[in-house]
Amino acid sequence: MAEHDQDGLGSRVDVLHISEAYGGGVQSAISRYVENSVEFDHRILVRMRSEHNIEESNSIEISGFSGSLPAFLWHARAVILETRPRIVHLHSSFAGLLRTFRFAGTKIIYTPHAYAFLRRDQSAVARAAYLGIETMLSKRPQTIAAISPFEAASAARLAGGYTDIAYLPNVAADSVKIRHHRSVASNTPEVVMVGRVSPQKDPSFFAAMARAVRTDIRWLWIGDGDEVMKEELRDAGVEVTGWVQNSDVHDRIASADLYFHSAKWEGAPVTLLESAALGTPILARGVESLEGLGFPLTADCPNAAARAIERFFDDETYRRDAVAATRESVDIHSAGVQSNALGSLYRCAGQDPL
Known part of the structure; x- marks a missing residue:
């Protein structure tokens, strides 16, 4: 990772990426x-969250800030006014608050990475407030670059025709490739999930599936987080690894027989894309935010999901269909597809009259 500083970025750039939630899927x-x-000159300005850092390395200059959210937003505003980047690409809802300001000579692109009003761990009042703010800001001059068909449809409803909407698919890194499955000591199949042990990823759903499945299965959760939720997973017979290096995460995914994604709400999770790229078949909880991404979905019920997992291991046709859908998703979410989308997005923004 490039050197971090607390100063403004000193030279004009094509694309300045700004994120208040730099870590995990957003970082990736x-x-x-x-x-x-690569044809564009990129810089990154972030409010660092060390506990979310997935330690990806890149050669791009990263300017880090460690103050409060209001202080970060004010600092980011000052950096934009000082450096006047051609394009500012805002990532996630809190960075999206910078759309409140107008920046002459700069085009704004906003990627929600899952809208905050989808958070089911928040009160109805908080979610209504998030929705109201997003509705208001979505009508400001900008392009909303959504990472899923569901997010694009949500953006279109919020913007009401006032704003350009683009689809910008997430992809796995080129280094994440299909590898040979490591041999295991027994014939017991393994189901894996990757993510922070948190309300969003819903470990309770995963634990309930583990209890409901009649087949002998080994259950693995790769990640760390809430202690009470981790204990619930362990009580259901799920192994919780804690945080591990990315290469080890990929090894564990590749050696599993099935990846199951249990999150309550999502954007377009990179772990699903990585699992597909590694050749591990996928089933995912049937939440509306994952619809349209091409992954096989179960019902949004742990008992029904448990039956789907049993069917995956017992029914060759069902398993073959899940494997085929997973493989097709690799082509849909490819580096070439994303490169074309980014080229169109950044060139159009850069050519618009200022």
């Missing part, structure tokens, strides 16, 4: 955007 997504649009 920005790295792929940079890799797949």
Whole structure:
């Protein structure tokens, strides 16, 4: 990772990426955007969250800020006014608050990476507030670059025709490739999930599936987080690894027989794309935010999902269909597809009259 500083970026750039939630999937997504649009000059300005850092390395200059959210937004505004980048690409809802300001000579692109009003761990009042703010800001001059068909449809409803909407698919890194499955000591199949042990990823759903499945299965959760939720997973017979290096994550995914994604709400999770790229078949919880991404979905019920997992291991036709859908998703979410989308997105924004 490039050197971090607390100063403004000192030279004009084509694309300045700004994120208040730099880590996990957002960090990975920005790295792929940079890799797949090398014809543009990129810089990154972030509010660092060390506990979310997935330690991806890249050669792009990263300017880090460690203050409060209001201080970060004010600092980011000052950096934009000072450096006047051609394009500012805002990542996630809190960075999206910078759309409140107008920046002469700069085009704004906003990628929600899952809208905050989808958060089911928040009160109805908080979610209504998030929705109201997003509705208001979505009508400001900008392009909303959505990472899933569901997010694009949501953006279109919020913007009401006032704003350009583009589809910018997430992809796995080129280094994530199909590898040979490691041999295991027994014939017991393994189901894996990757993510922070948190309300969003819903470990309770995963634990309930583990309890409901009648087949002998080994259950693995790769990640760390809430202690009470981790204990719930362990009580259901799920192994919780804690945080591990990316290469080890990929090894564990590749050696599993099935990846199951249990999140309550999502954008377009990179772990699903990585699992597909590694050749591990996927089933995912049937939440509306994952619809249209091409992954096989179960019902949004742990008992029904447990039956789907049993069917995956017992029914060869069902398993073959899930494997085929997973393989097709690799072509849909490819570096070439994302590169074309980014080229169109950034060139159009850069050519618009200022």
